[in-house]
Amino acid sequence: MNLFNSIMKMELLTYRRNKLYYFTGIILLLYLLLGGYHFLREDYMEAGVMLQGSSYINMSAAMLGLFSGIMAGRRDKTAHFQEVLSSLPGDSVRPHAKICSWFIASAILTLLGYLDVLVLFKMADSEYLLFNKEILTYVIIYWGIPLFSCGVLGYFLESAISSNRLLIPVALLLWLIISPFNMILYPVLPERVLQLLNVGENDAQAYYDEYSGLHISGNYIKNALVFLLTSIALFISEVAYKKRDETGRRQKYTMLVVILLAMLFTCLLFNSMNWTEHAEDSIYYGALDNIPVKRSGNRGLLIESCNIKISFTENSCSYIAQEYISNIYDRRIPFTLYHGLEVISVKAEDKNIDFERKGDILYLTLPEGMEQSLITFEVRGSTGNLFPIYENAVYISSTFPWYPVPGEFVIAQKGFPYGDVEFKNLELEEPAKFHVKIEGNDQFYSNLEEVSKNEFQGLQKGVSLFKGMLISKNINGIEYIVPPDRVDDIISKMPEIQGKISYISEIIERPAKKVPEKIFVKPEYSSFHQYNYIFAQDHITASFSRYSTLNDIKGVFRSFYWNDIYREADNAHAYIFEIVLEYMEEPEKEYSYINIFATENRGDNSEFLQELSTEIIKLHKLNSEYLKELLRDMYGEIEKNPELPLSYWLDKIDELKEKG
Amino acid sequence: MDKLIIQSVDKSFGRIRALRQASLEISTGIFGLLGENGAGKTTLMRIIATVLKPDAGEITLGDIKWSRDSHKVRQILGYLPQEFGAFKNVTAEECLKYIAQLKGIRGSEECLLQTERVLKEVNLLEAKDRKVGGFSGGMRRRLGIAQALLNDPELIIVDEPTAGLDPAERIRFRNLLRQLGKNRIVILSTHIVEDIEATCQSLAVIKNGTSVQFSSQQELSAIAEGKVWTWKLSNADYNSLGKDVHVVSSKIHKEYVEARIIAGVKPGPEAEETEPTIEEGYLVWNMEQE
Ligand SMILES: Nc1ncnc2c1ncn2[C@@H]1O[C@H](COP(=O)(O)OP(=O)(O)OP(=O)(O)O)[C@@H](O)[C@H]1O
Ligand SMILES: [Mg+2]
Numbered sequence A: 001m002n003l004f005n006s007i008m009k010m011e012l013l014t015y016r017r018n019k020l021y022y023f024t025g026i027i028l029l030l031y032l033l034l035g036g037y038h039f040l041r042e043d044y045m046e047a048g049v050m051l052q053g054s055s056y057i058n059m060s061a062a063m064l065g066l067f068s069g070i071m072a073g074r075r076d077k078t079a080h081f082q083e084v085l086s087s088l089p090g091d092s093v094r095p096h097a098k099i100c101s102w103f104i105a106s107a108i109l110t111l112l113g114y115l116d117v118l119v120l121f122k123m124a125d126s127e128y129l130l131f132n133k134e135i136l137t138y139v140i141i142y143w144g145i146p147l148f149s150c151g152v153l154g155y156f157l158e159s160a161i162s163s164n165r166l167l168i169p170v171a172l173l174l175w176l177i178i179s180p181f182n183m184i185l186y187p188v189l190p191e192r193v194l195q196l197l198n199v200g201e202n203d204a205q206a207y208y209d210e211y212s213g214l215h216i217s218g219n220y221i222k223n224a225l226v227f228l229l230t231s232i233a234l235f236i237s238e239v240a241y242k243k244r245d246e247t248g249r250r251q252k253y254t255m256l257v258v259i260l261l262a263m264l265f266t267c268l269l270f271n272s273m274n275w276t277e278h279a280e281d282s283i284y285y286g287a288l289d290n291i292p293v294k295r296s297g298n299r300g301l302l303i304e305s306c307n308i309k310i311s312f313t314e315n316s317c318s319y320i321a322q323e324y325i326s327n328i329y330d331r332r333i334p335f336t337l338y339h340g341l342e343v344i345s346v347k348a349e350d351k352n353i354d355f356e357r358k359g360d361i362l363y364l365t366l367p368e369g370m371e372q373s374l375i376t377f378e379v380r381g382s383t384g385n386l387f388p389i390y391e392n393a394v395y396i397s398s399t400f401p402w403y404p405v406p407g408e409f410v411i412a413q414k415g416f417p418y419g420d421v422e423f424k425n426l427e428l429e430e431p432a433k434f435h436v437k438i439e440g441n442d443q444f445y446s447n448l449e450e451v452s453k454n455e456f457q458g459l460q461k462g463v464s465l466f467k468g469m470l471i472s473k474n475i476n477g478i479e480y481i482v483p484p485d486r487v488d489d490i491i492s493k494m495p496e497i498q499g500k501i502s503y504i505s506e507i508i509e510r511p512a513k514k515v516p517e518k519i520f521v522k523p524e525y526s527s528f529h530q531y532n533y534i535f536a537q538d539h540i541t542a543s544f545s546r547y548s549t550l551n552d553i554k555g556v557f558r559s560f561y562w563n564d565i566y567r568e569a570d571n572a573h574a575y576i577f578e579i580v581l582e583y584m585e586e587p588e589k590e591y592s593y594i595n596i597f598a599t600e601n602r603g604d605n606s607e608f609l610q611e612l613s614t615e616i617i618k619l620h621k622l623n624s625e626y627l628k629e630l631l632r633d634m635y636g637e638i639e640k641n642p643e644l645p646l647s648y649w650l651d652k653i654d655e656l657k658e659k660g
Numbered sequence B: 001m002d003k004l005i006i007q008s009v010d011k012s013f014g015r016i017r018a019l020r021q022a023s024l025e026i027s028t029g030i031f032g033l034l035g036e037n038g039a040g041k042t043t044l045m046r047i048i049a050t051v052l053k054p055d056a057g058e059i060t061l062g063d064i065k066w067s068r069d070s071h072k073v074r075q076i077l078g079y080l081p082q083e084f085g086a087f088k089n090v091t092a093e094e095c096l097k098y099i100a101q102l103k104g105i106r107g108s109e110e111c112l113l114q115t116e117r118v119l120k121e122v123n124l125l126e127a128k129d130r131k132v133g134g135f136s137g138g139m140r141r142r143l144g145i146a147q148a149l150l151n152d153p154e155l156i157i158v159d160e161p162t163a164g165l166d167p168a169e170r171i172r173f174r175n176l177l178r179q180l181g182k183n184r185i186v187i188l189s190t191h192i193v194e195d196i197e198a199t200c201q202s203l204a205v206i207k208n209g210t211s212v213q214f215s216s217q218q219e220l221s222a223i224a225e226g227k228v229w230t231w232k233l234s235n236a237d238y239n240s241l242g243k244d245v246h247v248v249s250s251k252i253h254k255e256y257v258e259a260r261i262i263a264g265v266k267p268g269p270e271a272e273e274t275e276p277t278i279e280e281g282y283l284v285w286n287m288e289q290e
Helices: A002-016 A019-042 A047-052 A055-078 A082-086 A091-123 A127-160 A164-177 A180-185 A191-197 A218-242 A249-271 A281-286 A487-508 A553-562 A572-585 A593-599 A606-622 A624-640 A648-659 B041-048 B070-075 B092-102 B108-121 B137-149 B167-180 B193-199 B217-224 B235-239 B278-289
Strands: A302-313 A316-326 A332-336 A341-348 A354-358 A361-365 A373-381 A394-396 A412-414 A421-423 A432-438 A449-452 A455-460 A465-467 A471-475 A478-482 A518-523 A533-535 A540-544 B004-013 B016-026 B029-035 B056-061 B077-080 B155-159 B185-190 B202-207 B210-214 B228-234 B246-252 B256-262
Touching: A002 A091, A002 B092, A019 A055, A019 A091, A047 A091, A047 A127, A055 A082, A055 A091, A055 A127, A055 A164, A055 A180, A082 A091, A082 B077, A091 A127, A091 A218, A127 A164, A127 A218, A164 A180, A180 A191, A191 A218, A218 A249, A281 A412, A281 A421, A341 A354, A341 A361, A471 A487, A478 A487, A487 A518, A487 A553, A487 A624, A533 A553, A553 A572, A572 A593, A572 A606, A572 A624, A593 A606, A606 A624, A606 A648, A624 A648, B004 B041, B016 B041, B016 B056, B016 B202, B029 B041, B029 B167, B029 B193, B041 B155, B041 B185, B070 B077, B077 B137, B092 B108, B092 B137, B108 B137, B137 B155, B137 B167, B167 B185, B167 B193, B185 B193, B193 B278, B202 B217, B202 B278, B210 B217, B217 B278, B228 B235, B235 B256, B246 B278, B256 B278
Parallel strands: A302 A432, A478 A518, A518 A540, B016 B210, B029 B185, B029 B202, B077 B155, B155 B185
Antiparallel strands: A302 A316, A316 A373, A332 A361, A341 A373, A354 A361, A394 A465, A412 A421, A432 A455, A449 A455, A471 A478, A533 A540, B004 B016, B004 B056, B202 B210, B228 B256, B246 B256
């Protein structure tokens, strides 16, 4: 151990005296200053974007590592010191001591990088600082591990390749193979393998996805560990190979370590191969028939109470939900449950019962004569991509049937006129006593009240569960649950949103909706305005990125006056409300939909839309008040008869024109 | 003290057979290894220094067997390789302290003491805080000698230690060697016969990997008995000597040149037979091998 320490001390001394490391330190410092400049002054970069966009640091770390490793292997030889050293005690532990001291050197550089980032974020006054653990994980996975492992690999290469002329090209090739740019080798190696080899971001120009946050979930950690272990395994086997003359216990021991490492490595390899992907909702619902299915609703079926024990794993969840159901009208009753969630078993009062699954609908066959029953569902699966589960982020909404909702409903359908998937609001009609317990230690947020760590309860019409890089902030009595650096944006938009809500309420003569006191901000899913908000009884979810237009009147209408309730019928009417509202806000705007449709043929319903738009413009010219009247009347008519045909709009316009 | 016994050591590098059945018996004192370039001296020394493993043969010192106890050998060894250097950005003192620690000297106090002692022996004390990268060739060599002396090794192996040393340092070093040789085994390889003349009790000559041991310097010089001649010639005569005449050395005087010549028969009428030196013994031995 003394020998080991002495060797390590000497190795560290050579690092300390090596200008390369000071140079690296200075580069990091420069990065801080320049980064700070962009970050603070120019203000176009955000904390997460900056971190994720730092592939070049990852690549330079790999390069520095490789060459440091080669240098560490070479140092004794080039200094003509090796002869003496190899005649001294401690020669056999030297490689290990070298790697250990490289570990310390790279740990110091990594720490420096981490502090650098923290100072930078501090200078920029970013809330991202709150996620310093995540930042540390990121820095270790993407900077530290590549730096250290590449050092080990460099040492390995130096020892394994005797030809000087070959060593540098091989090192450079290796550097390319493990970098995000290894995709240029795509025809030679399969994509999965390349992904596994890549020690950086999957994509060098990776766009920062607030949705899932930094790429630090288990798969990424595994990937990095596999790389680390591989390089260590290579190193150990090389040292063992060089020592092959010395027989005896030591060699057997090393062989054992190598075999163990190799096994571990293979396990991890196969484990990290299954990167599950989310089912595309647009494909599933897009394939469904355009004509909406008729559903029977719940026919009075009621949840009195619902007790859920849930755990989340990588991209899926599994839970046991105990629902106390009353008003059972038949032996066979339907429930609505997102098709991605698989039902494993159903019990009524502790007895297994038969069930049948048809897409989003689950039919139970109950024992004879039950009017109410405690039904226990065992479920697992994934929730699709609008309400996704990631390893480090969960965004499931109370409007989404992630637990069995009694009755037969449509979850989503193709929208009008472009066929995008539109989700409906499936909150319960009557509040139920919910109690949700989440396994694990990750911080979750919910619309329900938190009674203890990750245990929520309350009398509500549904349950939203959020997890991710989120911060909870209470400002002026409103609770915001937001990604870092977002709260100011959303607060500044609130008055305008409230203004638009009142504006619409006056037109359609309905009470103005109040923005609830709990606002969840989830990163933007899609730029379609339909998803700007999800308006639930006690909270809203605002889907929001830096550039999204939360105050778009179309989105406000859709969320607060259309999807505020379950509407089974076609959403085509909603679309017309939206474009008329948009037109009324600014009739002269060239690029409003009405003005475009009036002049151009677009989409599947182009003829109808063209005629309607032309008529609306005419009506507006006649008297702008008529448009308000049109919207108010239509809103009322649709409430009475959701099946109203689209052509009714033209009839109504004619009616109004005749009046004038 | 025990003898260092080298028994039939073989070593090949690919096709090159660097050592063939080299066998030596070395007792306390200074032992010289003489041999032309590429003869196998360094190879033998590296094997003794445990840097290389022989293909066959064994080396023993008392109960220590090289094939089995290389770690024990390393503890009693001081080795100066033919080419010695240390990390450029490390000072002489740091370098020596490091080696002292590796040699198992406990305690920083003791390390410092020994470091100072060996630095004094090689006259480098003033330069102890200078980085090795800035040393001259001779200074680096002296540092190499210093490190070999750390921890009072029982066995010292020095490969061409005087190469690159100035005359004053060379003499200093020879004196140091003589001191060391009093109670330990010192193996010295060199091309410089003077080194051997000045220090060695016994010696061996290596040629093409084969070694021949001589118990004393006289035994080697005796080989040239009757074959060395001194001849005083005029400058003109000296310059017109044929290529077939083997001149070992010559002293240029004002009027004449005094040449020492190796020849089986009297090379000229004025030539006189003289006492051969070991260099001449070595040269004659070499010629006889061919
Ligand atoms: N590592 C090696 N790889 C290949 N051949 C080697 C190696 N070391 C020595 N040799 C060969 O072995 C033979 C003996 O070399 P060695 O260095 O022992 O000679 P030497 O007597 O020390 O010569 P010099 O007086 O020039 O130092 C030479 O032919 C040399 O080319
Ligand atoms: Mg040599």
